[in-house]
Amino acid sequence: MPRNNMDVLCLLQEHGAILEGHFVMPSGFHSQTYIQTSLLMQHPHLAQRIAGALSDKFTKKADVIMALTPSDSVLAQEVARARGVRAIFASRADNGEMLLKHNFTIKEGENVLIVDDVAVSGRKINKAIELVGKMGGNVIGVGVIVDRSMGYLPLAVPLRALLSYPMQTFTAKECPLCAAGLPFSKLEETGK
Template identity: 40%
Template sequence: MTREEVLDIFSKTEAMLTGHFRLTSGKHSNRYFQCAQVLQHPQYTGMLCQELAKDFADQGVQTVIGPAMGGIIVSYEVGRALGVRSIFTERENGKMALRRNFHIEPGEKVLVVEDVITTGGSVAEVIEVVKALGGEVVGVGVLVDRSNGKADLGVPTKALLTVTVETYEPDNCPLCAQGLPAIKPGSRQVP
């Protein structure tokens, strides 16, 4: 699948937004990727996740894991494409955790997936959960890397779409200086 084909899917589903946004990281941006708009379409989700799975098909992946919310569907579809189980982490008392009697065995080869990364913070937390349980993280797969490849997760990372999106600290945001209200379209609330 080419970059243009991936962009076409994001465009058709109106998953690329422009405006003034508060990101989960707390930073501001003039562009936002609302992957939920893509993930509501099983045919597109399947295509994207099959493509992402190809990058890890020879890694011996036994389990795919993603953070709730954005990583759940991606994990499920990548797991389906690889023929392995899919699980997810959730926040418990503000900290990423494995719940619902999910488990990871020592030495188990695990692929971490996510819909979008900007700083990679949530994915880094999932990696730590896997490692703390003795799992081996074979890589990270994401639909959209907003960091333009700058998020260093310490493992091989593959993205279907790598983009440069300007981000600003809230106290140095030109959009705020213009008086444009910032909106938070994602699933997690930030102050």
């Protein structure tokens, strides 16, 4: 199947990656739906196809592919493989700012393509854009598997997604799920 014809929604549904319940998102917002793209990215053949399709959305040359978190490093690695460049990932400092660890660097003038699994508010993406700018790099765009935003994201660079899946999010104070007394859903974690 050509990469640009990939049905990401179907893949997410087939792999049980669209969860319903009462979730507190990493951003702190509440939502009735949670999209767990890692259930796709655990399969190398799907990770390669998804990353290739994401890479195809950007024609500008990139020197570095940067994931916003260590958990998205598989996506960055596969996009970097498709483009023949290196991959790095950012981490969050205790104060919420983005930083690079593990001796990762962005050289002055390098073009950086940022990748993320799911975009919701754009706050995390903007922090990454600031980090790249402070290091002297140029962000050429942001590629995401799923854009969950309800429309406009306040970004200074193009954001391109494989799937637009707008979903309403709420602050804890405004959450109708909280008002209805629905308990929080837990994401299953396995381990020994």
